[in-house]
Amino acid sequence: MIAADVNVAQNVGFYIIAAIMVYAALRVVTTRNVVHAALWLVTVLGGVAAQYVLAAAEFVAVSQVMVYIGAVMVLFLFGIMLTRATIGAEGDLNNRNWAMGIPVAVALIGVMSWVIIDEYGSSTIAEPETAMPTEAISDIYLREGLVPFLALSFVLLAAAIGAIVLARKD
């Protein structure tokens, strides 16, 4: 039985993108090649941006594409190249006792899924009339969010200077 305010096409799009994202996330944590892990991570991050568009969060989606796929992934690929990971399969990408992670992850996903389904199992989200206007986001940033926004710019400045100091050859 489908509730009245469920858009079938939106759900189908969600499930297709979600299946691709879950498979890609699984490959990120299981592949034996560091470069492949980075490229699968690009797939996951692009899928997240597509889900933001489905959730009417267009400004965040564009920020996700520019910051993650544009900047963070380039940093990752530079990091991989500068640490001279062999291009090709590597046998020792995992810990000796990596299998301990499986029960932890399964228990975590199980408990969180149980709580989520228990709380939100039958509720639906009404389809928004329009996407969230960027003015609404900027109003929050420049009023009650102004102090954290300025603090965040100092965090970014400190991170940039710190990264230069750490990575510089003396």
Next chain:
Amino acid sequence: MYAVNFLLLGAVMFGLGVFGVLARRNAVTVLMSIELILNAVNVNLIAFALMNNSAEGHVFALYVIAVAAAEVGVGLAMVLMIYRNRRSIALDELSTMRG
């Protein structure tokens, strides 16, 4: 749109990220798993913003994106320094402080 869709996707991404942090030995892949965890949190924030029809969730998600960018910059600089000093970024070999 069902409310559980986004939340379950976030839970699965979070669990896979935690598995990556626990299982991986290469420091760069551990940082990638941390990115998975942060993105799972962002998916949840956007889902709650959609449920309550408010922009606060979007603002929080943008803060998280900015902090994640800073974290990756500093993290990779640290990995580079460790590589330069020890010729290895395998995390289980960094046992100098073991008692």
